[in-house]
């Protein structure tokens with residue numbers, strides 16, 4: 286009998302060490318120098334980066350791949366995107382949403398993205414969005430961990446059935462509580478919604494992930510209430526604030542008080558650099574604000590910060606490929622995370638730190654963990670961020686689910702090498 290069902294040999298791990306990975310069933314059972322071991326299947330990763338799978342903690346799977354339906358977002362703003370989606374969700378069928386989402390999940394798998402937290406709009410009374418995404422969750426379960434967040438896109442209170450529908454979605458099996466306090470009618474209602482949502486989560490034993498302060502208004506301070514309610518209700522470690530873009534524009538003295546409160550409550554942060562660099566600052570003349578939250582400052586306080594993708598080809602964002610390295614690449618630039626340690630951290634943010642935010646059990650390249658990994662055509666983690674290279678192999682729960690042939694460019698130049706790989 287072979288020692289392993291699958292052996293990934295010769296790879297370089299994200300921390301720079303080299304190691305073979307032996308897999309049996311859906312588990313990593315050995316890691317280190319495994320020369321001479323017998324395996325049913327071998328992936329030769331010599332000289333390539335072998336990483337745990339990419340994780341996206343912020344996405345909208347119900348809206349993905351709908352770009353241009355019913356129209357293109359002419360102003361490029363968050364608010365026009367919300368209104369376009371408001372039209373589309375009335376007419377989109379369950380089948381159509383399932384099909385779009387499954388197509389996106391195929392893209393994700395091919396890019397080594399094997400865990401996604403998706404918000405699901407709970408505004409429409411028909412809740413077809415929820416029906417569709419629960420079906421997608423069931424279908425992809427063998428190869429992709431999909432968490433669903435009940436998201437009252439039009440407001441918990443601003444939409445007449447907002448609160449009732451959020452509770453219905455949770456009853457149907459959606460198991461993270463979402464919200465959008467900056468979109469409620471007033472600051473007071475926004476604050477009340479944060480309190481209400483945290484109480485719902487506490488009662489039901491669920492995590493919380495709010496779209497929080499996705500605004501250029503420096504006075505949008507719902508993150509303060511979110512940290513307070515997390516502390517008050519004992520929800521430490523299971524609450525996330527997505528976006529937090531108003532923090533970009535806040536008074537720095539106020540932020541110096543705010544960040545320790547977020548750290549104390551163990552609220553994590555999920556900035557979404559691709560979407561926020563395009564959506565924010567649209568009302569500015571010059572200089573235009575970047576609208577990305579204060580990533581390095583939060584990390585310096587010990588706050589867990591991930592990178593989310595948010596959108597791919599939908600009413601808010603026209604581009605996107607399902608590549609979390611695009612997200613890390615943009616985040617690195619906008620947050621100016623250019624030191625070697627910070628570039629490495631950007632890779633960790635789209636893998637281990639995002640996994641921590643989602644609370645993924647048995648994640649990582651360690652003995653006993655779930656055998657999910659990705660082999661990249663890069664020499665190390667920082668090079669992966671720079672190249673955003675091909676995923677040569679993707680393994681999910683012990684099974685090879687995607688393969689890609691190495692494809693170097695072939696040069697035809699006298700006196701120059703015959704091929705180019707751009708590693709350095």
Ligand SMILES: [Zn+2]
Pocket residue numbers: 343344345404496595
């Ligand atoms: Zn979002």
